[in-house]
Amino acid sequence: MTTSPSALDALLSTISLRDGSATAHIDEGWMQGRTAYGGISSAVALAATMALHPTETPLRYAQISFVGPVSGDCTVTTRELRRSKSSLFIDAGVTSHQGFGTAALFAFSADRQSHLDHDRLAMPDAPDPDMLQPVPEHRARPPFTRHFDMRPTTAPRFGWKEETGEYLTWVRFVEEPACHPMVALLAMGDALPPAALALCHEFGPISSMNWTVNMLTGAPQTDNGWWLLSAKTGYARGGFSVQDMMLWNRAGEPVLSGSQGIAIYA
Numbered sequence: 398m399t400t401s402p403s404a405l406d407a408l409l410s411t412i413s414l415r416d417g418s419a420t421a422h423i424d425e426g427w428m429q430g431r432t433a434y435g436g437i438s439s440a441v442a443l444a445a446t447m448a449l450h451p452t453e454t455p456l457r458y459a460q461i462s463f464v465g466p467v468s469g470d471c472t473v474t475t476r477e478l479r480r481s482k483s484s485l486f487i488d489a490g491v492t493s494h495q496g497f498g499t500a501a502l503f504a505f506s507a508d509r510q511s512h513l514d515h516d517r518l519a520m521p522d523a524p525d526p527d528m529l530q531p532v533p534e535h536r537a538r539p540p541f542t543r544h545f546d547m548r549p550t551t552a553p554r555f556g557w558k559e560e561t562g563e564y565l566t567w568v569r570f571v572e573e574p575a576c577h578p579m580v581a582l583l584a585m586g587d588a589l590p591p592a593a594l595a596l597c598h599e600f601g602p603i604s605s606m607n608w609t610v611n612m613l614t615g616a617p618q619t620d621n622g623w624w625l626l627s628a629k630t631g632y633a634r635g636g637f638s639v640q641d642m643m644l645w646n647r648a649g650e651p652v653l654s655g656s657q658g659i660a661i662y663a
Contacts, residue, residue: 404572405440405570417449418449418472418474419445420472421444421473423441426541426543427540428468429541431466436587442501445473445489446473447577454484455616456579456612457615460607461499461608462500463607463608467498467499473489474490475487476489486503489501531546532547545570562633563595564627564628564629565627567625568585569621569622585626586626586642586655587605587608587642590628591603591628591661592628593638593640599663601663604660606660611655619646623646627643628642637660638658641654643655
């Protein structure tokens with residue numbers, strides 16, 4: 398018996414290597430407005446990078462800039478910046494018919510022995526995802542979000558926390574992908590709305606400008622596909638906001654930390 402590939406795996410299957418670069422196709426189902434969802438352009442950049450520069454060393458760090466819109470047929474070009482005994486640094490650029498879209502810097506590095514060992518990134522208290530209601534269907538919901546089962550901890554929809562500007566949501570893929578787990582985490586890790594949206598009293602466009610990702614484990618895994626995502630804004634002024642981001646697995650172990658800068662047109 399064969400099963401059809403997940404939506405993410407189907408997209409990644411369009412990646413083709415040619416003359417030192419890669420091509421891919423991001424379909425309409427991954428769009429948000431006039432551009433592809435930032436997590437998917439990041440995942441395409443990483444998957445192409447790993448195909449062009451095979452390594453068993455796990456991803457440790459990513460710095461991603463969302464320069465312009467990305468959609469449809471894309472080209473990914475890469476450049477190896479440095480390879481040492483402990484680390485590999487590669488930059489990647491994603492271009493589509495709309496011009497240059499996504500710039501990414503990936504660092505691959507294995508665990509090493511160290512006398513330091515502490516974890517102060519405790520997962521906040523959150524109800525079991527099976528006790529929560531999924532985000533309901535709505536005409537304003539961006540197409541890419543339909544690839545995710547989202548269970549906000551605050552309300553059936555994304556609730557407001559006027560004091561903090563924070564979202565805390567269980568997320569899993571509607572169709573669990575079989576791709577590399579690091580690629581899957583990039584595709585999921587930016588799925589929440591910008592946290593500053595929780596504080597908005599006027600409607601206007603919001604656009605992610607960058608995304609810094611720190612992978613806290615070289616072998617991410619969870620139970621039943623669930624990951625707890627957090628986005629919390631710490632500053633918003635002059636049309637820009639910054640937010641801290643975290644992702645824990647079902648056992649409460651921190652897997653990804655990050656930050657993001659966001660442009661606000663309201």
